[in-house]
Amino acid sequence: MGKFNGVLLTSDFDNTLIYTEDALRTGVPVPPLPAENRAALEYFMAEGGRFAIATGRALAAFIKYAGQVPMNTPGVVCNGAALYDFAKGEYLETAMLDGCVRQRAQAVLDRFPGAAVEAYHIDNVIHAVHPNEITRQHEHLTKVGVTEAPSLLEVPLPLGKLLFEAEHETLEAVKRYLAEQGWAEDYELIFSGRTLLEMTAKGANKGGMVRRLAARLGISMEHVYCAGDEANDLSMLRIAAEGFAPANCVPLVRESGATIVADARQGALADVVGILDKRYS
Numbered sequence: 706m707g708k709f710n711g712v713l714l715t716s717d718f719d720n721t722l723i724y725t726e727d728a729l730r731t732g733v734p735v736p737p738l739p740a741e742n743r744a745a746l747e748y749f750m751a752e753g754g755r756f757a758i759a760t761g762r763a764l765a766a767f768i769k770y771a772g773q774v775p776m777n778t779p780g781v782v783c784n785g786a787a788l789y790d791f792a793k794g795e796y797l798e799t800a801m802l803d804g805c806v807r808q809r810a811q812a813v814l815d816r817f818p819g820a821a822v823e824a825y826h827i828d829n830v831i832h833a834v835h836p837n838e839i840t841r842q843h844e845h846l847t848k849v850g851v852t853e854a855p856s857l858l859e860v861p862l863p864l865g866k867l868l869f870e871a872e873h874e875t876l877e878a879v880k881r882y883l884a885e886q887g888w889a890e891d892y893e894l895i896f897s898g899r900t901l902l903e904m905t906a907k908g909a910n911k912g913g914m915v916r917r918l919a920a921r922l923g924i925s926m927e928h929v930y931c932a933g934d935e936a937n938d939l940s941m942l943r944i945a946a947e948g949f950a951p952a953n954c955v956p957l958v959r960e961s962g963a964t965i966v967a968d969a970r971q972g973a974l975a976d977v978v979g980i981l982d983k984r985y986s
Contacts, residue, residue: 706753707751707752707753707754708752708753708982708985708986709749709750709752709753709754709981709985710752710753710754711753711924711925711928712753712754712755712924712928712929712930712981712985713754713755713756713757713778713915713918713919713922713924713928713929713930714749714754714755714756714757714929714930714931714932714977714978714981715756715757715758715759715781715911715915715918715929715930715931715932715941716756716757716758716759716931716932716933716974716977717758717759717760717761717911717932717933717934717935717938718758718760718761718762718767718770718774719760719761719762719846719934720934720935720951720953720969721932721933721934721938721950721951721969721973721974722738722742722758722774722932722969722973722974723735723736723737723738723739723742723770723773723969724736724953724968724969724970725846726953728845728846729842729843729845729846729898730842732842732845735770735846735848737773738773738774739970739971739972739975741972741975742972742973742974742975743775744975745972745974745975745977745978745979746775746974746978747775748978749978749981750775750777754981755777755778755922755924756775756776756777756778757776757778757779757780757781757915757918758771758774758776758780758781758782759780759781759785759911759914759915759931759933759938759941760780760781760782760784761783761784761897761903761911761935761937762782762783762847763782763783763825763829763831763865763866764782764783764787764789764829765825765829765830765831765847765849766831766847766848766849767782767847768829769847769848769849771791776791778918778922779791779792779797779918779921781911781914781915781918783825783865783866783905783909784866784893784895784897784903784905784909784910784911784937785800785893785905785909785910785911785912785913785914785940786799786800786801786802786865786866786905786906786909786914787799787800787827787865787914788914788917788918788921796827797921798914798917799827799863799865800865800905800906800908800909800914801827801862801863801864801865801906802863802864802865802866802867802892802904802905802906803891803906804862805888805891806864806867806892806904807824807857807858807860807862807864808857808858809883809886809888810822810824810857810867810869810904811834811856811857811858812886813869813879813882813883814834814835814857816882817871817875817878817879817882818835819837819871819872819875820835820837820869820870820871820875820876820879821833821834821835821836821837821839821840821869821870821871822834822835822857822867822868822869822870823840823843823851823867823868823870824854824857824860824864824866824867824868825864825865825866825867825868826860826861826862826863826864826865827863827864827865830852831849831850831851831852832851832852832853832854832857832860833851833852833853833854834853834854834855834856834857834860836851836853837870837871839870839871839900839901840870843868843870843901865905866903866904866905867903867904868897868901868902868903868904869901869902869904870900870901870902871900871902872900873899873900876896876900876901876902879902880894880902890907891907892904892905892906892907893905893906893907893908893909893910895910895936895937896935896936896937897935897936897937898935903937910937910940910941911931911933911937911938911940911941912939912940912941912942912943912944913940915929915931915941915944915945916944926944926945926946927946928946929944929945929946930945930946930947930948930949930977930981931944931945931948931949932948932949932950932951932966932973932974932977933948933950933954933958934950934951934953934954934955934958934969935954935955935958936955936957936958938950938958939957939958939961942958942961942963943961947964948961948962948963948964949963949964949965949966949973949976949977949980950963950964950965950966951965951966951967951968951969951973952965952966952967952968952973953968953969953970964980966980
């Protein structure tokens with residue numbers, strides 16, 4: 706038995722495990738997994754640790770990168786709306802949006818015509834309504850083309866997540882509008898970037914699904930560690946025995962009390978494993 710037996714480490718993908726911001730903003734290729742992260746994770750798993758990805762991406766937007774990431778446990782996808790077993794190729798748990806969400810989100814698009822929305826179907830089809838420049842940037846990042854629809858009412862259910870795409874000020878207004886309509890309390894509304902606002906079912910967040918994963922693995926929360934850089938990572942950073950954040954994290958994460966490690970471009974996960982290596986020596 707290795708030193709990390711009974712330990713679970715989960716990490717966000719974009720800008721934590723791999724720095725993808727330049728690819729999103731400028732269209733350059735997504736870089737490979739940093740060599741120091743790969744070596745550290747392989748060592749962690751060889752010593753009995755369990756490593757899982759916990760990404761805001763839907764499965765369709767992550768699956769092409771999954772082969773780059775050394776993992777030995779199911780992963781959290783769709784910002785906590787699903788738990789997926791990559792080895793078996795199947796969903797283990799899902800938390801879908803309610804049947805009202807299409808009408809409500811379409812009302813948002815009617816109120817804010819400059820906003821776009823991506824709708825993530827459980828069968829790994831991504832529909833887009835009012836796609837904009839941010840949508841196209843996101844397509845480049847995920848390597849998945851969207852299927853355009855004239856209205857959310859024509860997008861089939863079930864949906865795991867909606868992703869609103871607009872400038873930050875518009876998305877803040879979208880959040881206020883949803884609150885004014887009395888709808889916000891029915892969903893998780895979390896920024897995963899300044900131009901990306903996630904909508905998932907109430908309670909469907911990374912923290913909740915990491916708890917479920919730990920329970921499935923029989924691992925105590927006292928030995929669960931999480932790493933992430935954005936507001937949508939806070940739910941798992943807060944429930945972890947210790948939360949870690951790369952130096953490039955947003956101010957909200959930095960102010961949350963997370964332990965700051967190396968920048969995502971410089972092997973943030975290698976730093977995390979190094980800290981755990983001393984803790985479990």
